[in-house]
Every structure is written in C-alpha cells, then in structure tokens.
Amino acid sequence: MDGEKSHPSRKTVLRAALAAGVAMPVAMIGIPALARTAATNGGTPALTPQCDDGDDPTPPQTEGPYFKPNSPRRTSLVVAGTPGTRLTVTGYVFGLACQPLGNVLLDFWQADVNGAYDNTGYRFRGHQFTDGRGAFTLTTIVPGLYPGRTRHLHVKVQAPNKPVLTTQLYFPGEPRNNTDPIFDPRLLMTVRNVGSAREATFDFVLNVAGNPPTSTTTPPTSTTQPGGTWAVGTAYAVGSRVTYGGQGYVCLQGHLAQPGWEPPSTPALWRAG
Ligand SMILES: [Fe+2]
Numbered sequence: 453m454d455g456e457k458s459h460p461s462r463k464t465v466l467r468a469a470l471a472a473g474v475a476m477p478v479a480m481i482g483i484p485a486l487a488r489t490a491a492t493n494g495g496t497p498a499l500t501p502q503c504d505d506g507d508d509p510t511p512p513q514t515e516g517p518y519f520k521p522n523s524p525r526r527t528s529l530v531v532a533g534t535p536g537t538r539l540t541v542t543g544y545v546f547g548l549a550c551q552p553l554g555n556v557l558l559d560f561w562q563a564d565v566n567g568a569y570d571n572t573g574y575r576f577r578g579h580q581f582t583d584g585r586g587a588f589t590l591t592t593i594v595p596g597l598y599p600g601r602t603r604h605l606h607v608k609v610q611a612p613n614k615p616v617l618t619t620q621l622y623f624p625g626e627p628r629n630n631t632d633p634i635f636d637p638r639l640l641m642t643v644r645n646v647g648s649a650r651e652a653t654f655d656f657v658l659n660v661a662g663n664p665p666t667s668t669t670t671p672p673t674s675t676t677q678p679g680g681t682w683a684v685g686t687a688y689a690v691g692s693r694v695t696y697g698g699q700g701y702v703c704l705q706g707h708l709a710q711p712g713w714e715p716p717s718t719p720a721l722w723r724a725g
Contacts, residue, residue, distance in 0.1 A: 509548065509659035511638055513619045516606060518569040521704040521723075522690050523559055523577040528591035536565035536593030538649040541621070541641065544586045545609060545656045552586025553658065555710050557721070559608040560590055567598035579705055594623070594650060602628035602635050612710055613717040614660045621654055684709050688721075699724055 530538065545556045559579035563569055570576060576595075582588050597603055605621040622629060622640045629635045641652040682696040685708070692703040694715065701715035701722040715722035 526578040541590040543654045556582040557610045562595040567596035602632035
C-alpha cells in the first residue's frame with residue numbers, strides 16, 4: 453500500500469526499470485529523470501508480477517473525422533525540411549497488471565504545422581509496433597492548431613487480439629486546453645524543451661489482462677488456424693487478400709502477422725471483403 457501518491461511513483465519505478473535494463477538509445481533520452489530515480493535508489497527495481505498501482509486504463513476519445521486506414525509503417529513522420537518544431541514522443545504500453553506489452557499496434561495521425569490534415573495522402577500518418585519491452589518512439593513535429601480544438605495527437609492502440617483503443621494526447625500549458633470540450637487532463641503528455649525541439653513521454657495502459665511481451669517462445673499457430681490461408685509469420689502488404697474461417701479479408705496496413713492478429717480480431721489490420 454503506497455497511498456494516493458503511488459500512482460506516479462509506481463509507474464516511474466516501472467519505467468525506470470525498463471529503461472535501465474538496456475543501453476539507452478538516443479530516442480529514449482526523454483526520460484532521464486526516471487533513469488536517475490532508479491540510480492539514486494541504488495539499483496534497478498524488479499518488476500513485480502502482482503503490481504497493482506491503481507492505474508486506470510487510458511481513457512478513450514473520439515476518433516474525429518480525419519482517421520485513414522492504411523497508414524505507412526514508420527516511426528518517423530518527418531523528413532529533412534519538414535516545417536515545424538521537432539517532437540519526439542516516447543513511452544510504453546502496459547496491461548492492467550503493469551506488465552509491458554510487446555507487439556502492440558500504435559497508429560498515429562495528426563495535423564501539420566498549419567493545422568491541416570492530409571486527407572489525400574499520408575503525411576503525418578504512420579503506424580508502428582511496440583518492441584519486446586513495450587516501448588515505442590514517434591518522431592514528428594508539434595501539430596498545428598485548427599479551429600475548435602486544442603493541440604493534440606491522435607492515436608489508435610491495439611494489443612494483439614484485443615479491442616482498439618482510440619484516443620488523443622495533449623500538451624501541457626496550451627491555452628486552449630481550458631476551452632476545448634474534448635480535452636482530458638489524464639491524456640496530457642509530459643513535455644520538455646530540448647534546444648529547439650520538444651521531447652514528450654506518455655505511457656498507455658490498456659484494458660487487457662495482458663501477457664508478457666511475445667517472444668520467440670510463442671509457438672507458431674499457423675497450423676492450428678481453422679481452414680484459412682492467413683498464417684503467422686507472413687508479411688502482408690496493403691491490399692493483400694486472405695481467407696480465414698471461411699471469410700475473405702483485405703489487409704489495411706502492411707505488417708508481419710503475429711499470433712493473435714487473426715483478421716476478425718484486428719480491425720486495424722484487416723477488414724472483411
Ligand atoms: Fe484532430
């Protein structure tokens with residue numbers, strides 16, 4: 453029992469343990485304070501299997517009118533010369549039992565520096581998957597403002613074989629946070645300025661019991677699937693067609709099929725057709 457202050461501290465410890473377990477890539481320099489917390493405590497805390505820090509699942513929010521399927525798989529939405537303040541968002545995806553979740557699909561979309569969405573192409577749209585530690589990194593720009601909304605990122609998050617969480621992430625200190633009726637302070641990122649860029653962190657908590665991150669110990673399941681051509685380990689491209697359980701499906705996002713990503717369970721990846 454840690455009292456009401458346990459919410460951030462437990463998550464902090466958990467994140468620090470994850471961060472300290474590996475050599476820290478450049479993309480993770482956004483959480484040095486967490487790493488220092490672990491160091492000053494004299495070591496890396498172990499993950500506890502019965503961790504219960506009272507974290508509520510990340511709240512859902514409206515998708516809005518600008519989501520498009522088929523986003524490219526990429527962790528960076530910028531190229532040299534892309535206008536806008538550079539923004540790196542890093543974080544982890546956890547299940548309810550506090551364990552990090554690997555192979556979680558994150559599909560980000562946002563406005564450009566002028567507050568406009570690309571509804572004909574895929575600028576500032578991209579999906580990726582958490583690694584074995586449940587970590588993700590998005591390289592992008594600070595989105596521009598558009599009428600009626602405060603500054604935000606859109607994202608869909610889906611663990612294998614689980615429902616899609618659609619939500620939005622917000623920036624602290626934005627004047628419009630006080631007037632945007634959709635704004636939710638539980639979805640505020642931690643943001644700091646680093647030179648002319650910004651580094652943000654946010655951890656998702658999915659409403660799933662969760663399992664340890666999938667690894668090579670996960671047995672292939674392609675031989676046990678009923679009557680379909682869909683198979684684990686197959687690289688599917690956008691537009692690929694498979695059958696599964698007697699139903700045809702069309703691939704919406706290029707990906708490498710994982711256990712639990714059967715078409716009926718992953719609407720972000722497959723649609724019937
Ligand atoms: Fe939006």
